């Protein structure tokens with residue numbers, strides 16, 4: 368039998384071409400897209416608005432989802448849910464769903480493992496295996512949305528799970544095209560954030576690709592010297608080069624860029640660090656998002672105490688344009704991404720990321 372294709376790998380335009388090539392009328396692809404991305408169907412059988420013969424043909428050639436839910440953890444505190452998915456080849460990835468009153472945030476993985484070596488990150492402790500396909504990225508989102516019954520809630524997508532999105536740029540862009548499309552998830556740039564640690568040329572390429580999304584740049588240190596110590600591979604490019612690319616991203620489509628800064632006690636949280644960061648952020652068109660380090664299981668660094676966070680913020684505020692602090696979610700279920708993966712695999716495989724809500728601050 369011919370290998371079946373992942374239907375969510377197709378863009379909406381390709382879905383249309385496929386339906387037309389099968390001799391179907393124009394409107395068919397709309398029905399199909401509606402089933403896949405509005406009704407979040409898990410298979411073709413339930414698409415009863417399609418003729419039976421077409422369903423059979425589609426089933427022969429395509430499958431709907433490549434991800435099997437291997438485990439789910441639910442927080443009793445705030446409803447945060449972490450999913451461990453098993454992919455077709457047996458690899459495992461994680462996604463996180465965070466619920467708030469009127470919206471939800473879905474944190475997706477883009478790679479199995481990560482080729483970078485940021486010292487505070489759980490994912491970096493495992494081996495890099497492979498890139499995810501656009502279909503596998505969309506599977507995570509569709510499964511979480513369907514499972515959590517989010518039809519009426521606004522959803523934000525953050526590419527902050529396992530992996531470095533810009534090292535899998537083509538598939539990430541392909542997935543975002545479906546997220547943006549009115550017949551896909553219909554999400555605009557304010558609802559989609561791609562987080563990256565480096566790669567100025569790829570930041571520009573993401574801007575030039577024309578997809579609607581925001582960018583988060585994981586700065587994490589105020590000087591190149593300090594950044595090299597905690598993000599060796601990502602520091603192949605200087606902070607100046609990265610900020611230059613980030614400004615290009617903003618200019619290219621009046622898109623938004625946030626600088627992320629993981630607070631590692633005793634490493635990058637001194638008064639001098641705050642002052643250097645303030646100098647760097649001053650007069651730049653970027654928001655600043657402080658992320659208290661999440662030690663997960665492996666630890667390695669000390670989390671900052673609340674007093675230090677407040678002091679850091681107060682030193683930044685006079686000159687930084689806007690500062691938020693990410694408040695961790697799902698504390699009772701190992702909120703730092705990666706731990707389901709860790710538990711399910713050998714000891715040497717440890718992934719990560721971060722989950723939480725960005726709380727805005729004022730200077731008073």
Ligand code: SAH
Nearest residue numbers: 488527530531562563564585627660661721
């Ligand atoms: N590779 C991409 C996306 C994944 S990491 C990137 O580096 O941006 C998403 C965010 O989580 C990054 O800002 C990263 O610096 C941060 N992060 C990673 N491990 C963390 C941890 N243990 N605690 C807090 N934040 C962490």
